[in-house]
Amino acid sequence: MSRSIETGARRKTGGFAALQSMADQPNLDEALKEALESRGVLNRLKAKVRAEIYKLVDHPSRGPHTKLLSNQKLIMNELIREYLLFNDCGDTASVFIPEAGQPEVPFDRAFLASRLGIQEDAITRQNPLLHALVSKACRVGWDADNV
Incomplete structure (x- = not known):
């Protein structure tokens, strides 16, 4: 042929x-x-498999992972989620979100900023909210370089 x-x-x-x-x-x-x-497929597949295994091992009969979290933990976890997604760590976030018990739908950024007392402007919108919190802490005397 x-x-x-x-x-x-x-x-x-x-x-x-x-x-x-x-x-x-x-x-x-x-x-x-x-x-x-x-x-870039292999890392996404590995993360998805880890997340599914965690769901099965942690709560095999209840379906989706549900935890009762305090408001403070919900907000802290949401800051971590936003940070991970901002830095293109979606694979890590896909494992973190169910493991931490976060709702699948992310919180509204404006709501989080308001709750944390962060004034959104052109500069803060270019970074995750966690960055704004660390910057704010440094301005009031916390030295992040000496932690």
């Missing part, structure tokens, strides 16, 4: 022929792992 006909046959089978030819390679596992890592 000519090369162009073979290529056309691979396309028509939805890539199955190409997948079969990959299976003949001795390092298929490593090649697939590298491809998934380079696309």
